[in-house]
Amino acid sequence: MFGYYLDLALRSLKRNKILTALMVLAIALGIGASMTTLTVLHVLSGDPLPGSSGTLFYPQLDPRDMDGYEPAKPPPEQVTWIDGMNLLRSKRADRQALMTGGAVPVQPAQSSLDPFYSDARYTSSDFFAMFQVPFLYGRGWSEADDNSKSRVVVISRTLNDKLFGGKDSTGQTLRMKDTAFRIVGVLDSWRPNPHFYDLNMGNYSASEDVFVPLSTSRDVRFEHNGSTDCWGTGGGSDEHAETQPCVWLQFWVQLDSATKVAAYKEYLTHYAQEQKTLGRFERPVNVRLPGLMAWLDINKVVPGDVRLQTWLAFGFLLVCLVNTVGLMLAKFLRRSGELGVRRALGASKREVFSQLLVESGVIGLAGGFGGLLLAFLGLWLVRRQPSDYAALAHLDASMLLITFLLALGSSLLAGLLPAWRACQITPALQLKSQ
Known part of the structure; x- marks a missing residue:
């Protein structure tokens, strides 16, 4: 019919x-x-990491002084160098990544190409596995490379096409700021939307072209162009950012079960109490641990x-x-x-x-x-x-x-x-x- x-x-x-x-x-x-x-x-x-976003969390602490204190005010959206490194080295999560954004001067070996700046991500070794970053060639660097401030770099597919014609460039040398870096990996096409791991660089900006160890970036004084919030005597030169009372780093953790989430939240509370006892934290303990999707909602992405x-x-x-x-x-x-x-x-x-x-x-x-x-x-x-x-x-x-x-x-x-x-x-x- x-x-x-x-x-x-x-x-x-x-x-x-x-x-x-x-x-x-x-x-x-x-x-x-x-x-x-x-x-x-x-x-x-949309979910930037379908199937994995439920295991990613963004720890927040409040290391600021009492100036402008409001009881209901949320903690800063970033962490200081001292707190970031303490949390990173404690290894209380399944994976953890400390990072910030910047721009690096790339000096091509080809005479036909003029030097140019590329957006960069300075991070730790777990970044690639935690965020399921696909590789076209090679791999990411190791924790040992982080600790030894190795001159290693991972580049994007776009940059690899521009500098090496799309060929496998692992093992090749890339000069940035008059320093030679060994290419250990080339990413495949990757652009998570939103740019969740660092909203300071733009909610929907493209992923970076250069990835280097955070420790290395500080050692060679690569430019940091992310958001920085200081208090007290903080501010001034970026060269002393490690010791300044400023928040300027993003810290992400992977926690694979609800039990681990609860344990990590408790660890953050104990850490904040310890820092308050030492005199570094002045405000009442205020820690939070939003998940990835909750973090996007908080920031009204x-x-x-x-x-x-x-x-x-x-x-x-x-x-x-x-x-x-x-x-x-x-x-x-x-x-x-x-x-x-x-x-x-x-x-x-x-x-x-x-x-x-x-x-x-x-x-x-x-x-x-x-x-x-x-x-x-x-x-x-x-x-x-x-x-x-x-x-x-x-x-x-x-x-x-x-x-x-x-x-x-x-x-x-x-x-x-x-x-x-x-x-x-x-x-x-x-x-x-x-």
């Missing part, structure tokens, strides 16, 4: 081309607007205007559906005579209702195709915007499926009332009027 209803639907739609075009256009406009904004929201609010635009777009879709309901109602009631004849020939209300819903579904699918084209256009316009997340606005397979499901579901919903009203026609009255 479905094939028969489909044939009837296509015939009916062809007979009223203008009305059909208006209904399809109304659905397409609503679907196009809502899917454009929903896709952007989907990209920006998804722009508020994106959420607002999504709600407005779905409001526009609702308006389009109301218009579609009116158009369908007019179309179905104009066919009262045809439907009355079908009823008189033995068709039940249920069969007529099914026929009209199939017709609504065909309109929805046509509107879905139109909405998909409009969504592609909308996302193309989004990618032209000067936002750090603009380049991420692409329709993936899941959103493609949602587009058609939303179009089909919306049209069927819009067709319920018109189909029900059309089924209430009394066959005898319609036959008498013929």
